[in-house]
Amino acid sequence: MRIPIRMISLATTFFWIFLIVFFVSAVYSVKDVRFDFKEPQMELTSDNKILFSLPITIDNKGYYNIGSFNVTTEISDKQGFIITQGSTFIPIIEKGRHIIATHNMTMGINDLQNSQDYLFNDTELEVHETVGMKLAEVIPVQASTNVSVPWGAPLYDFALGEIEYTAYNLTHMTAIIQISFENHAFFDLTGSIQIRMYNSTGILICEGQTTIEAMQNTQYQEYMELNVPITGITEKGHFEVYFSTPFFKAEEPLVVPYD
Amino acid sequence: MTEEKKDFKKRLQGFTFKALKATIKGVLFYGIYFVLSMFFAPISEMVSGFQQTIEIFVMVYIFLMIVGELTAGTIFHHFFSAAKALFVILYLIFALKGGIVGVTVQNVNLVVDLRLFLVVAMLLGLLGFAKSVLQAINFLNEKAEHVNF
Numbered sequence: 001m002r003i004p005i006r007m008i009s010l011a012t013t014f015f016w017i018f019l020i021v022f023f024v025s026a027v028y029s030v031k032d033v034r035f036d037f038k039e040p041q042m043e044l045t046s047d048n049k050i051l052f053s054l055p056i057t058i059d060n061k062g063y064y065n066i067g068s069f070n071v072t073t074e075i076s077d078k079q080g081f082i083i084t085q086g087s088t089f090i091p092i093i094e095k096g097r098h099i100i101a102t103h104n105m106t107m108g109i110n111d112l113q114n115s116q117d118y119l120f121n122d123t124e125l126e127v128h129e130t131v132g133m134k135l136a137e138v139i140p141v142q143a144s145t146n147v148s149v150p151w152g153a154p155l156y157d158f159a160l161g162e163i164e165y166t167a168y169n170l171t172h173m174t175a176i177i178q179i180s181f182e183n184h185a186f187f188d189l190t191g192s193i194q195i196r197m198y199n200s201t202g203i204l205i206c207e208g209q210t211t212i213e214a215m216q217n218t219q220y221q222e223y224m225e226l227n228v229p230i231t232g233i234t235e236k237g238h239f240e241v242y243f244s245t246p247f248f249k250a251e252e253p254l255v256v257p258y259d
Numbered sequence: 260m261t262e263e264k265k266d267f268k269k270r271l272q273g274f275t276f277k278a279l280k281a282t283i284k285g286v287l288f289y290g291i292y293f294v295l296s297m298f299f300a301p302i303s304e305m306v307s308g309f310q311q312t313i314e315i316f317v318m319v320y321i322f323l324m325i326v327g328e329l330t331a332g333t334i335f336h337h338f339f340s341a342a343k344a345l346f347v348i349l350y351l352i353f354a355l356k357g358g359i360v361g362v363t364v365q366n367v368n369l370v371v372d373l374r375l376f377l378v379v380a381m382l383l384g385l386l387g388f389a390k391s392v393l394q395a396i397n398f399l400n401e402k403a404e405h406v407n408f
Contacts, residue, residue, distance in 0.1 A: 001393065001396075001397045001400065002397065004393070005390060005393050005394055005397060008386060008389070008390045008393070009390060011386070012383055012386050012387050012390060015379075015383050015386075016383055019376070019379055019380060019383065020295070023376055024295055024298050024299070025298075027298070027299070027302065028298045031301055138375060139371065139372070139373065139375070139376065140371070140372035141369070141370070141371050141372070142369070142370045142372075143367050143368065143369045143370075144367070144368050144370075145366050145367045145368065146366070147366070
């Protein structure tokens with residue numbers, strides 16, 4: 001019986017040493033692995049979608065390979081509605097390798113149209129970032145964080161000014177309306193605005209369209225002229241404003257009352 | 260009287276030898292812990308309580324090891340060996356919280372899945388426990404063989 005016991009002793013000691021040395025070296029080698037998440041970039045794709053790019057540099061100078069490297073990003077609004085999500089997976093990062101990867105994610109601005117807040121008000125988006133990997137290809141590790149990123153509205157503080165009437169002919173007057181907003185978005189805004197003018201009885205009295213071109217982080221201020229039949233003019237009424245740009249097209253009009 | 264003295268001297272020598280062996284084993288084990296703790300230093304800085312958990316483990320383990328060595332040649336030696344093996348299993352389960360360890364550093368939640376490590380360590384602990392039981396059985400067996408009816 002002594003020999004089997006001795007063999008069990010030897011096997012147990014050997015496996016304990018192996019387990020401890022492997023575990024300690026796997027954990028210790030993490031200090032030689034460098035993950036560098038560079039500044040995220042936002043740009044527009046050819047099909048007019050927002051492209052989020054996160055360049056990631058991984059320098060594995062540890063003793064072991066890293067398996068199943070995975071980056072997942074989920075962007076949601078403040079109410080928790082998921083706007084978009086993206087994932088980047090690298091099956092294996094061999095030891096001694098230097099890898100540069102780009103974590104990409106696309107988002108259509110129309111996805112944001114559930115709430116007009118995104119077009120007219122600056123707000124914040126919640127970003128849930130998860131990075132997972134298998135140290136030495138066997139020890140799963142996951143790190144996750146939540147950050148808020150500012151969202152700049154492309155039509156911030158949109159307003160139609162006081163209507164100024166000037167005589168056009170015997171039957172019509174020219175209504176001059178000031179259009180103003182600030183483009184807080186990270187992209188230049190180009191497109192058109194269509195305005196429909198209704199009087200107090202709800203009758204469409206005129207409509208017009210103008211093109212807009214606002215560089216990012218600039219204020220837009222232009223005038224629009226509409227020829228209004230004199231008989232239709234009332235003191236009060238409302239405008240319906242339709243926006244159409246390559247990036248988004250508002251189906252629902254913005255209703256702006258006037259008096 | 261002389262025989263009694265000789266017997267006492269023999270016992271004292273035996274105990275001194277056991278104590279010396281226990282001390283060497285304890286120092287050796289602490290030395291291994293000391294070397295390994297240098298590797299774990301970055302984790303200790305990040306995870307509060309990690310150092311304390313390891314130190315308690317080392318203290319209890321060394322205590323059981325020394326007591327086990329001092330009781331060598333008796334059935335209690337095997338009891339302490341079995342207790343040591345069980346202590347390793349139970350302590351790992353509690354310290355590693357079932358294998359999923361979570362830490363929050365600033366705004367980052369870090370989760371390490373050590374279930375595989377825990378399972379292997381538990382199996383090795385069980386093997387150590389089985390070895391202690393076998394040793395105890397063997398010890399009693401040999402004792403029984405020496406009894407002269």
